[in-house]
Amino acid sequence: MLNTLFFYASKIIWALLSPATLIYLLLMLGIALVYFRKIDLAKILLGTAAVLLTLVAILPLGLWLASPLENRFPANPQLPDNIHGIILLGGAIDPLNPLSGTSQNLVTQRIAISLSLNWQKIIPMLN
Helix, strand or coil: CHHHHHHHHHHHHHHHHCHHHHHHHHHHHHHHHHHCCCHHHHHHHHHHHHHHHHHHHHCCHHHHHHHHHHCCCCCCCCCCCCCCCECCCCCCCCCCCCCCCCCCCHHHHHHHHHHHHHHCCCCCECC
């Protein structure tokens, strides 16, 4: 129950505090201020929203934010000669819903490849 509540609360909070929503709120507040004849403050808010939208559209901000995470570990590290096993992370089956079954996506492909390696006696699976 608490996990579900946290999940929905996090989605709602992120929807309200995401950068795109904040820029949109700046824009709407600026338009509302024009309607109420607060032109000076409206110019500041609309100008800020325009600059932020331009920066988001032109600059690769997502790439800049993701590159430290992607470069944290080497892409193709040298593997040792003797691998004792692999750990397969789950995700294909919802343990709280026994009727969920497996999803047909990359998770299924990952499970199939790891089972294939186990059946070929290349790498044993750890339980």
